[in-house]
Amino acid sequence: MKKILLLVAVLFVGTSLFAQDVQFGAKGGLNFANWIGDDADGTDMRTDIHLGAFARFAINENIAFQPELVYSRQGMKVDINGSDVKFKSNYLNIPLLMRTKMADKFHAIFGPQVGIHLNSEADDGDVSVDADNMKGVDLALALGLEYDVADNVAIGLRYNWGLSKVIDADDAKVRNSVIQLGVSVAF
Incomplete structure (x- = not known):
């Protein structure tokens, strides 16, 4: 985990040295999460939240x-x-995204995402969840669109497609699948 945080810090600092313009911001919204894969039959989507911060380093306009x-x-x-x-699984996700302007107020976003598993639980007393069976790191690919509703405010729709198994067992082939609907505000 220290290596991942060091990598993110280096990317923040290194990119800021070459960036023409830097913006920071906050974001939040709804998650529509599920598991996908060979062993995910019978699972349904659950709704929850995401909250975070971002830095935007302009490479060009x-x-x-x-x-x-x-x-x-x-x-x-x-x-x-x-x-x-x-x-319920809680993650600290670190997306490393490219944001490209497609039209006047539309932007495409895409890139890899590293998720650090924080904890997991089930809300039924009859079901036990062993957090030791959850993998500590989740790799995903993030793809989405954003629309600028004002100068520094955007709404976005993103899909985080899990690339790695979330359960550390040979016979459990499930990955995260998360649709995010959110708002971001740049400062």
Whole structure:
């Protein structure tokens, strides 16, 4: 984890030396999370939140590098023996995004994301969750669109497609799948 945070710090500092313009901001919104994969049959989407901050380093007037630090509540719902169980996983996600202008107020965003698993729990007393079975790092690809509703305010829709298994077991093939609808404000 120290290596990941060091990498993010180096990227922030290194990019700021070459950037023409730097903006910082806050973001937040809704997550529509689920698990996907061979062993994710029967899981349903659960809704929760994400909150975070970002830095936007302009490379030119149409392209910017946008690293983020986002607290994200993810997971899924599943019916176990007639009981609706919500499985909640909390992550500290670090997307390293490129933001490109597509039209007057539209921007495409894309890039890799590293998620650090903070904790997990289930809301049903009959179901035990062993957080030791959750992988500590989750890799994903983030793809999305943003629309500028004002000079420093944007609404965005993003899909975080999990690339790595979230459970540390050979027979459990599930990955995170998160749709994010949010608002960002740049300062």
